[in-house]
Amino acid sequence: MSCYLTTGKHMSMYYAVGTVLLLLAITAPTALAFGFAGASAARSDFAPLRWIGKTYVAVVRGIPDIAFFLFFVIALDQAFEYIRHRIKCPDWTEPVRQGNDFVVCTAAKLPLGNSPQWVHETYGFMLAVLTFAIVFGAFAANVLFGAMRAVPRGQLETAEAYGMSRRQTFWRVLVPQMWVYALPGLSNLWMVLIKATPLLFLLGVEDIVYWARELGGAKQPQFTDYPHGDWRMWYFLALLVFYLCFTKVSEVVLDRIMAKLTHGQATAAGEAQRKAAA
């Protein structure tokens, strides 16, 4: 059994778990940054910037996100290749879209045709991360926008009364205070992000779903390396349990962070905490 669980392909599967964790580790801050930019844009005084921010938030909600995942991967890929195409091959005259084909010159291909396998994989992974960041950035922008508006007006007025400029008010008063209002929404988003990671499979990254299908399956029983029948059910059961544990742990940790952040805040929960201690 222990021998079975340590075959090369099983190692790849454990490695894929790492990929998922890596995705979470990169995406969460990136999405937060996107969300912060979006929320700041949406409350900007400069109208076009405000429109961009609001459209960004509005478009991504209301459409199944899996459609976005499928859309952005191709769209981003083509956008990058098109930009490189314009820079690297300026004297190319044929149109890029020829009927059903998307053609760019060989020098503009991403990744280059002759690059090694790992570059291809990393490029696919980066596209996936960017897609996740764009989609979840919109959700985060929505949460942060709400949180910025939830900061009591009096706090901002006090800052103005002290003679702070708009920029100073934003960075020194609004931003430090908004997190406690944003955290419930953000922790919800984190849960959703965890639960969205299996969609990596659809983006063509060899993630745990891919390996669970691959390893559990016995497509051609006579050739299979594994002396068992169709075990995919058990592999997916394991994945299910993995995700359940993951969400449970996150829940506990986020509750702790919330308790920390609430400490000393002028909210109902903060008041309750103060009374419980007294």
Next chain:
Amino acid sequence: MSCWETIADYALRSQGIGERLLPRSDFTLCQQFTLIGSGMIWNIYFGLVALVAGFFLATAVAMGKAARSPFLRKPAEWFIFVFRGSPLFIQFFFAYFLFLSLKGSYPIFSPLTSAWAGALVVLFLNTAAYTGEIFYGALQSIPKGDTEAADAYGLSGWNRFRRVIFPTMLRLAWPGYTNEAIFLFHATTLVFFSGFPATQQRGDALYYANYFADKTFNPFIPYPILAFYFILLTLVVIGVFGIINARLNRHLPQDRRRALKVRPQIIR
């Protein structure tokens, strides 16, 4: 080929009626609109049936979770935790392979390996869990005065539930439930990407949109069409739920009626 012929050929393609072969080259806008729209039949079917059936189980689960007896409460809590704590995508995969191996031992289960029944079961249980949690929250926030009034009138048991608790719970839960409904319709797009086979290329809207994007290498046409259909569907859902919301709140004075606030989206 005119657009009307295309519609005649492909409007019911997702149900296996009409032209057998999907278009292979020279894709027209009309073909894309028709086929993706045809796929929407599946999304509406999955969403609607799961929603209606899930409503009843959700009420039961919510009552179970609010029950005092641990024999009722624990199973309800676990049910909600398992379905809300894991990705729907993995649930689909697991259910599909579970049904496959069940089919191996008991042939009765063979319909469950096809999407129309198997995926429906998963969506039904999933939405029941999410809705159950929403209903549970609503149950917890029923004003104390309402139940006390019911007690004062001598209502108990079934009458108390039917006349006081259930309507109040529904009214409180309705905005959240609207989001859940929208959410569920969006989740139906996962079905054909998660193991359940699309026999003879009878798939849902996203299946066809993906087909066109794969064939044309141009995501800029099929996905916006899909988005258009889904925004339309979302608006219909909001409209219908808004009407029901107005009816649920019809006894309240005008200014205390809460307008429906919809904050859809976010994957499960």
